[in-house]
Amino acid sequence: MAKHIISVLVENKFGVLARVASLIAGRAFNIDSLAVGETEDPTASRMTIVFDGDEKTIEQIKKQLNRLIDVISTQDLTKEEHLDRELIMVKISVSPKTRPEVVEIAETLKAEVADVGVKTLTLLLVGDQAKIKTLLELVKPYGVKEIVRTGRIALTRDIAGGV
Amino acid sequence: MTKMKGAQILVECLKREGTDVVFGYPGGANLPIYDALYDSGLKHVLVRHEQGAAHMADGYARATGKVGVCLATSGPGATNLVTGIATAFMDSIPMVVITGQVRSYLIGNDAFQEADVCGITRPITKHNFLVKNVNDLARTIREAFLIAGTGKPGPVLVDIPVDISQAEIEFVWPEKIEIRGYKPQRFVEGHRGQIDKAAKMLVEAKKPVIYIGGGAVLSEAAAEIRELVDLVGAPVTTTCMALGIYPEDKPYSLRMLGMHGAAYTNYAVQYCDLLFNIGARFDDRVTGKVETFSPKSKKIHIDIDPASIGKSVAVDVPIVGDVKKVVRELIKEIKALNAKPDYKDWWVQIEEWKKKHPLNYVPSRKGAKIKPQHVLEVLSELTGGDCLMTTDVGQHQMWACQFYRWTQPRTYITSGGLGTMGYGLPAAIGAQMGKPKELVICLSGDGSFVMNIQELATAVDQKLPIKTIILNNANLGMVRQWQDMFYNKRFSYSGIRPPDFAKVAEGFGAKGITITKPEDLKPILEKILKDEFCWVVDCICDEDEKVFPIIPPGKAIDEMIMDMA
Structure with missing residues (x-):
């Protein structure tokens, strides 16, 4: 099991953090940390979520996050120079x-x-x-x-x- | 331009989105909406419990393929919808759910009839909205319909505070809707290279099984599926969500697979060399113990939802796309390959399994009680497959899969994913509203039917000729079966004393009859199915009858128990 840093670009709206948190809890994914803040575009926020899990779990987390309407994009930074x-x-x-x-x-x-x-x-x-x-x-x-x-x-x- | 109230804007948007009926129940927080409905010309069905409204919208959607709409008030009205929303969510049914909410400034104040409905329904909706500004209302309703009906469909809830419904603005219909985090059209076509690979694998396989799920129904792909199966001549099985998408009276059909699927079907799935999943999701009721599932097969999976691929079973060729479009391309490619697949030996093997383990039951001895399976055979014979059948959950639901011949898609309407008892009657009402000319049968059990029995009043009110047929064994049959087989016959609270259903039906203004003798079944049902009234037919059945075969929980799919012997 390795740590994965997933960067999630989301709509900057009320309730979005709750959606992401609820998805993570509801699917029993383990997270180490979650940090969120506004980006260069004030209508979007970036969440940096650190997960513990194998490749299959991380793939599933990314897919499930992408399913949320308020999620604009996700990126596994661990796979890139970061x-x-x-x-x-x-x-x-x-x-x-x-x-x-x-x-x-x-x-x-x-x-x-x-x-x-x-x-x-x-x-x-x-x-x-x-x-x-x-x-x-x-x-x-x-x-x-x-x-x-x-x-x-x-x-x-x-x-x-x-x- | 004249100004309109939020509630009127909602009703106008519903109409423009093509809604022809709303299932709902009024209360304080949605009164402005009811006021707008009053002379709007939009049809409304008054239910007797909000759960019924959600199931009706769901049944309507499954029968017609359109987006179902239901409406409830805040607090308890909305929480009563929850089971219905979760039912639709699990089976990917397109639905728009409108709830009233307390006034904006009272939200979070523990106001009378307040509940955090967006919070409660977050994990059971595809998306939900709380409308905070009346200027957002029209666009929100449009987005709700777009999200509900496209991609992997699902329920979308829109929570509207009273003051938003009452606020007046100029109505502007948003022509163009764009949601930057939602681009379902991106995945529709399917990857060309993957489709070609799948085509080649299918024609080169020696022992293929095509396994079809509800996604194929949602994609309206029956014609394409039939063409594909007939083109290659491969065995085809469906989940209970896709019964009838390929006619079960054709030789290529292996009927339903899974926990209560035919033994020969599960053997074929377990020992095939290619398992071609089209719009199904390798549900645990299909795979049994997942580590031992179909170990030697290559797996292809077509699904509109990337998250559904590789979730529980690893797949060799994933194809993200719309079933109808992908299968159409697949057929073209197979024709272009001009190869003759050779499944002859495989069919010999399957026929052998079929002969050894047919799907059957022991008919009643003379003077004994009705066998529930017999009721399904009689219905199958009388309707010729030409009816919409909704069910509740339990033994009757599985016997319907096994002993009725399914020949058309969207005719078996059941809560497959969530397994909601109490679904059948309200779903039948929704289906009948959507398909007024079709024969609609609600097949139920004595446990399930009581769970939403109040909707008989709705059915009678709407003069719907729905025929409810209860397989009454005075028990929670499936619970009893599991207690019998897996809990040392300790029948803990599974015996349930049913009411006199015929009398109850009469009390609600429907007609009721009790059948106790097997020989009475056919003549009575024949008459009732032709009648134009709402009927409840109580069939007193053998309580010891079990659903076989069964894959015991946690076992591999070839470890079925065939009977009690």
């Missing part, structure tokens, strides 16, 4: 002694120290999955209080100098 990023915020317990260590981790990974509390630090990182995993592993020993992630968003790449 760029994907996720934003994560982690609130970490710190003491006066560990605070500089956590700040150092942030600097090494180019994460932003987004909030500073008396007993906590919140780091914000935009990165690919490997980088996010590294961050989480490095801060784990200090005590992670809360995590929030946007889910991945992705686009196809246009290779410079290509045809």
Whole structure:
């Protein structure tokens, strides 16, 4: 089973997210994340959905999504050169002694120290999955209080100098 | 230009879309629509329960091939439609469902008779709309008809708040409708290379079976199917959704396949070298245990819906397209190949299976109760296949598939996918409204018939000469059969005391009769089928009779149980 990133262009109308979510739930597909937002065309939104599944399941997911009237097109980005990023915020317990260590981790990974509390630090990182995993592993020993992630968003790449 | 109310615009749009009858029930939130219907000239059938309205629109659509229309109020009116919408959805029946909704500003407020109807019906409609602006109403109705009737058809619901029905605007008929996420015409023709490949495989096969489903009926492809089968001389079987698309009295017909299909048919499907699926969907009632299904065959699948191909069974040659168009091209290509297919040995094998495992039953001994299968044989003889038969769900539904000779498409009207008890009578009313000159029979069971028995009042009201024939075994027969075979004869709540159906019929203003003796069947039915009144015929049948053969749940299709011996 591999992760697949499906990019779904949909009508920017109320109820469309519910349709997509309801289809995914009703057909018992497993999703890792779903991110949605407006595109360059204000009447359309793009959903980036990360699925876990074999080829047959992903094919079926794409076909079922295409069946929805409000879905304009779908694309399996995993099959193409693509760029994907996720934003994560982690609130970490710190003491006066560990605070500089956590700040150092942030600097090494180019994460932003987004909030500073008396007993906590919140780091914000935009990165690919490997980088996010590294961050989480490095801060784990200090005590992670809360995590929030946007889910991945992705686009196809246009290779410079290509045809 | 004169202004029109939203409700009047709706009625005008329905007329322009070719609607000739609406099945519905009034209530608070659709009162403006009923007011507009009052002197509109559009025919309306007042049902007795909204579920009936949905099944009637569905039965009308199946009998005529047109889009059926039903109408209910908000809240409970709309939720009562749900089973009917799901029934149509599972069998891809084109239907436009109009529901009233509470006023726009009350939506989400838990208002009186409010329900989130778009939310509730989302997974059981092809699409649904909540109209938020009266200026969108006409275009929405047009889109609803377009979506319902094209591609893989299905029910589309339009939810209209009271204030939208009451708002007044100038009516503009949208001439051109375009939906950027919906392009069914893209798939109509079928891929040329795939069609050629399929043609070659069919003529080169040694042991082919052509397997036809409801999609062929929806595509009006009976003539093309018949030409194809006769051209190559291959055995042809249908699902219960396509009975009659190829006449069962012709030698190439293997009749119905699947859980209650003939044994010889299932053997042919299991051991063929080419399984040619035309508009069917490898339903679990057809495949049995899917891992063991027809293991040695190459599979070709024609379907208008890409999502239906490769869903449960892997296919070697997928063809996305409209059955009628694709089969027409296929015939041309086969003729061009000018090859003589040779299925002789295969037919010898099939005839052997047929002889060994014919589809039959043991007739009643003298003085014993009526055998339900006998009722179907009598009906088949009396009608000559020339009637529309709706059914409910259970044993009677399967005996109808097995013991009536189906010779024309759109004559067997049944809830195949959802398996909805209570479908038969309202579907018969819809079918009769659509085909006023045809003989319409509702074949039912004593369990099913009670589920929508109130629609007898509608049938009598409309003076419809529908003949309901109940195979009454005072049991939920199919449940009882499964308990007998798979649950150690523990008959948990499957015995059901039926009312005196003849008396009930009279109470509703229909005519009723009870038949207990096998020898009375033919003379009584012969008379009643010719009568112009609405009849309920209660046939008291043998309660131990079972539907055979049966593929037990989870078994391969060649592991059928043929009888209780």
